Amino acid sequence: MRASRLLSLLLLLQNRGRMSAAQLAAELGVTARTVYRDIEALAEAGVPVYAEHGPSGGYQLMDGYRTRLTGLTADEAESLFLTGMPQPAAELGLAAQVAAAELKLTAALPTPYRDASMRIRQRFHLDAPGWYREPDEVPHLLAVAEALWQDQVIEIRYRRWAPEPGEVTRRLQPLGLVLKGGVWYLIARRNDRPRTYRVSSIISLEALPERFTRPDGFELAEFWREHVERYERAETEEVAVVRLSPKGVDDLPDILGPRAARLAQRTLTPPDPDGWRRATIPLENVPHAASTLLRLGADAQVIAPPELIAHLTDTIKALTRLYPG
Template identity: 50%
Template structure:
């Protein structure tokens, strides 16, 4: 365990430069005192760790010191072959760069770990898009990635459901979700913080501007995406329905409706009734969409409300039965 911590400290200092003891303690989930002892152990082993005092101080390695990557575990070596996925990297214009970087990293590994990587590469493949859906193809993606990397403002002409809009934005990051690329950006010149998410394939025109913006150091792309995704799912299905579900239908909710709906159902599900069914909430987008979705569960679901949804499902079921005589 300690050997792993020492290697993590060494690689962190090598990659990040000056790092405080508090930052290392938070990363390693240990006390600051433990970090002090580990740094002393590194120094005793001949690693040139320098301590800089004062409010802006911390630990750093002697300028020019580098270490070979020879502390990887077998599992880490296996995972290395999955880093830098070729498809998304190529779409961002980084395919050759990623391939070159992986080649250099593998060259610095011991022979036995290089062999593990070569064994893993032909055994695993990631296909990001969902079934029956093609991945987004946007000719502007690599240019957007360049603007994200260089912190340059962009002007986009964007096609949305409510019409088209032209905006000048500060591109903060790109997210790949199920084969679809999204741009996370802040509206330029806004008096208050206004972060927005744009689907890249809907950007009709793009102009990369000369102006460089100053990134908000507190912005966390992963945290923003998690919050936005949750709010988007809630806004997409604003109508709550009350349903009775059989056990078989309940098991189908997650693969048919997705994680958000399944989580709502599970959180609201009551105790099983004598007939085995449970009462739960199930959010839908609109009554019309709800009819089509809930009929997929067949007799495994009974809608209790709202009344207009129950009536619409009953009417559709009668019409279907009449069609088949």
């Protein structure tokens, strides 16, 4: 463990130049006292590291010194696809591997490319989740990822809401994980057909001793693209049928967003005698659907599915108790 930390410290100084003990401690997740001991160990090993004192001081390497100890471990190499995505890497238990891989890659680059990579990092940042949204709790994500990596069959207990709400047990062959809008989805084969499962809806998971062979020709990115297109065309069982007032129709872009509103507007029926119209809206789950449609207030009436109506009824009753009279 200490050898790995010493190498990381050395690569930090090589890549970033002068750094204070506090900065190094923050990067390495240790105390400043540990950094002092590690600097002494590097110096005793012949690494030309020295300290400059003062407000802008810190540790740095002698000009021209570069280490070539930049080989990636297997775990670090496997984690490279998550560089630039620290939160997903942490959720998959790969934060340390990603950080080490980035350090080693940067150290191996020629100086002009290394400087360019640092400029990109300073200027661009990816933040996948939407505004005001807490990330899903995904306690089974690591177990899913491990089974996925090992081509191992899993059995899950899963909370679904369509076509019938409730808990179901499924025996699955994991084919891929997708992060969409801050939400993790498992793509898994069941009955010889790839299907999509929200990882946060997995209640329990058991990895079985059985292994499977991935289907020939399966491309995760292509499957996901087609899945998204089907969902956005409302070709999914998870939809809400909603009756909307004229104002509710006008408010759809603000509530659903422009793209989802256009999809819903394509399904609008002619106005009834009261001027209300029906629309079919693809929605992800009952709580999300309820919170979205409640924003339309009295300008929307849910017709289906029954479980969404029940959820809205309970919510409205609870609100009535909070605001009586």
